[in-house]
Amino acid sequence: MTLPVAPHTATEAGSLPGRAVIARIRRVLVVALVAGFAYTAVTVASAGGCAGGSDGSGGFVDSAGRSTDLPPTCVQLTLRPTPLVVIAIGLIVLFAIGRVLKAVDERAALRTLDRAVAGIGVLAAVAIIVSHVWFQLVPLDDLMSGSWTVFSPFPFGTIDVSTEPMPGMAG
Template identity: 55%
Template sequence: MTESQPNATVAAPLAGLALVAKIRNLLIVSVIAVLVYPMFMTATTGYCPGGVDGNGGFIDAAGRPVDEASRCIDMALKPSPLVYVAIALIVLIAISRVLKAADEASALRTLGLAAMTVGVLVAVAIMTSQVWFQAISVEQLNTGSWSVVSPFPFGLIDVTDSPMPIP
């Protein structure tokens, strides 16, 4: 009698494996974006014109004596919650479209486009907000009447007006 060899079966790839890999890729890109966005959306600047002279009196930015301490302006750039909402919406809409996709190729395109959109959104938000923030002249804010337009919806700028700290 001859011994028969059992047929070696090669496991076929799991159906939808490429789709699951693209969904995982979208989630990884989104998590990285959510972690990177606040890291690069933090900036501060401030300006306190004048100071204290040798006799303990206050002076203005030009060095002239004044009766009270100058006002200090501090600005802080912060992340906008709307960017986080946009990332979540991109992911949810992409997954909803994948569930309605006619074929696997269109579903894969949708997920790839969503991952790219999340990355572009965060990059544009960071670049726009940082350039906008750096373009604001803090010295001009100490002239009395002023306003700061925030790079909404990409970032928020918090402006604080306080008396100069006395040494």
């Protein structure tokens, strides 16, 4: 004798089993995309200056205001995002989905996905804040004095430094 097989009933009338997990996975993906975009869009800044300038006769002056034949050095700093943060966001998503596949029950899967959302948000926020604070702490005046070192806020951002003579014509 065979027993009749009852159709699988969903937790809510007319809804797919595991609907909550699928919705939470979608939330993780949306948060990851928004966080990645926000990080790459907001982690940009620039600052620059020249140690001196030009005088009224078309010549150059140094940072102390003394006349010089050589153009003063100009320094340009540029903050830009690093791909490591975006890669880390992607790894969090992949790790969370892997843990969901191994979850014992729906509650454990939802908890894993909620933690992934929190981790992505914290990572993006910390990366943006650390990058900008670090960039603002770079002493631009010291860079124009001649000897300097700049440490980037690795792995949260990258600071590019370029130096060139001040444009203009002497004499």
